[in-house]
Amino acid sequence: MNESLRGAAVIGQSGGPTVVINQSLVGYVEAALEHDCITQVLGARHGVAGLMKGDLVDLGRESRATLERIAEVPAAALGSVRMKPGADDVARMVEAMQRFDIRYFFYIGGNDTAETAHIVEQHAADLGYELRCFHVPKTIDNDLRVTDHCPGYGSAARFVAHAFQGDDRDNRSLPGVKINVVMGRHAGWLTAASTLGRRNQDDGPHLVYLPEQVFDPAAFVTQVEEVYRRLGRCIVAVSEGIHDAAGTPFLQVYAEQAGSAVAGQADSHGNVQLSGTGALGDALANLVKGHLGGIRVRADTFGYLQRSFPADASPVDREEARRVGRDAVAAAVAGEHNSGSIALVRRESGVYQCDTFVTPLHTVAKHTKEMPAEFIAGAYAVDPAFRDYALPLTGGIEPMTDFEFHAVSVAAENA
């Protein structure tokens, strides 16, 4: 290992898009251009799929103006991929890297992406090919281990918090039961963000269902009824990943009971499709209609807007996403670590601020992180501790305002 390993650098983007994923990409390009030991600043189209084929582009030749505009564009500008490369695939990737004299490999993504970087590193080491491999964290699910939070989450959380604020106003305006389905199959971080715009006790969401807990349909309809009888309306936040005690997704249980109703939603492996469909929201709405009857029940599924809506990114998230891209390059060039994942750590006191550090790839790869129990506890569905944790990541959510609603004076009525 040395501080002046000379060669080209390549970066790829993997997994589900975020609104700030290109900030990390641009952070990589601008930092890489600052180092003479990096001879070419390359990008792979569609992650490892492009790398295997040598489908690379020269990002070092993009103009500064293009880079700054790309940084603001949601979803992987290089194209993304969902692929766990096998041994042959990894061999082809490292072969391509050797052909282009690539000595620095960066991969932006979640836990699977960190694992891929880990496998590539091991294969290169087996061949005796010196290669530095760094994972750049990204996921709206916020489920990576070690890091305080994941770039991409703050913006998605901001969108979800704003969406629930608006929907709460909509529901006050024309009351009824409203169910909103939020992304996050295994971790409730994004669903919990639905609460970040609440200020008063009667602000929605009034009920929050996370995948960290067992979902009981009978309790659900009873809880909705209780809120509706008390407030005349009810807003529900539901994670797409709600499941029974055995871990079976609620939608799958419901589909099996309902027969043909949502059977078309299962994929070729028999898994129920949760994203890009309104089936879960509609199933829950039907449950409530069946239980309460005669009241207005609606369901929306926020869908891909949560990870791609371009006009409401968190400024904090933007800055941090840029920074982890830059810091991955700095760590790789410094050579103290041959590989690693860039993690964020929150300073303990004062105004919110994060620093970065390098954590070994295996500490981030494979397994994910659920919401801790102390964030979930509390009668109000999500504990205030969660708010303290998550609100700074969104850049702040302005509370909504109500009228004072002054009574009309009697004099006016008798006039």
Next chain:
Amino acid sequence: MNESLRGAAVIGQSGGPTVVINQSLVGYVEAALEHDCITQVLGARHGVAGLMKGDLVDLGRESRATLERIAEVPAAALGSVRMKPGADDVARMVEAMQRFDIRYFFYIGGNDTAETAHIVEQHAADLGYELRCFHVPKTIDNDLRVTDHCPGYGSAARFVAHAFQGDDRDNRSLPGVKINVVMGRHAGWLTAASTLGRRNQDDGPHLVYLPEQVFDPAAFVTQVEEVYRRLGRCIVAVSEGIHDAAGTPFLQVYAEQAGSAVAGQADSHGNVQLSGTGALGDALANLVKGHLGGIRVRADTFGYLQRSFPADASPVDREEARRVGRDAVAAAVAGEHNSGSIALVRRESGVYQCDTFVTPLHTVAKHTKEMPAEFIAGAYAVDPAFRDYALPLTGGIEPMTDFEFHAVSVAAENA
């Protein structure tokens, strides 16, 4: 009719919310406070429902700071209502107005709201009770007659255009077929706004289905297939109101053919519920899956976010919504017209700018306005003339940026 009719004023909000509906409300309050002939500046909770019961609040006593914050809050701050009052209801409303010495009645809403204002005016006239009745236009559907466009539409169009820009990037990143369902049961204005962020020929949406045209499911899957074969992906914008040649909603036709699959979605009148459900998007996705097979097909229904998302309002729409509220008061106090609806008219040349004028209530009430044929014509689904019309209303949509994608030099590959 005279210029100094003295008495209280009241305003109500009706129908589906918009993001800027409270701008009109606050415009009313600030303008009404400027006139000595208006003795009280009142608001009715939940529109005519509150007015009938005398459920009024004194908006003149709200602080300036509260008013300015309320103006930015989406959805009716006074509460809304969906109700066509009968003769008895109207009698009770006018009775309440007499009790509070109300001489100015303002009603914010769409065509049904204008009709209600018209009926109230006629009843007061029959009783010989002097009352000025003004309709303040509002609807994301943009389907009111006479006016160039409707306050509320510009912000909803901005949201939809941004949503499609983000989703187009998402779909480039992880290709497949993506179907997005947009609000607007009878008019395609909002669905057409999906195109406002396009710049290049391959930018999505690639296909746009409006309720002004007959929807043919067989043609739909063929068209999706053609785009998918050409681009390797396809983004579709669909109005929730697509229907067959007889005018029957597509979802209803589909549900009848599919049997139980979506039968639960029909309301008590047998009408298929189109908003607040993902059923239409899922039905269309199933059609495409059945036709193409094996490819990634997803559907999102943008739902209530289109009318309530608080963080992306159009600055032009905000200003105009405020102005129609103010100008309704000015027209009512001036007394040149005893009643009317405030309409916008676009200046013919130069930079986009609108003026307001008063149009008789009956010209706006009852019937709605579809998109004209010249906006729909053109091989690219929506004519450029529509873009010229709609883009200024959104406050402008910044085009997305692509990389130049410079090839990697051969020297690098051979190094």
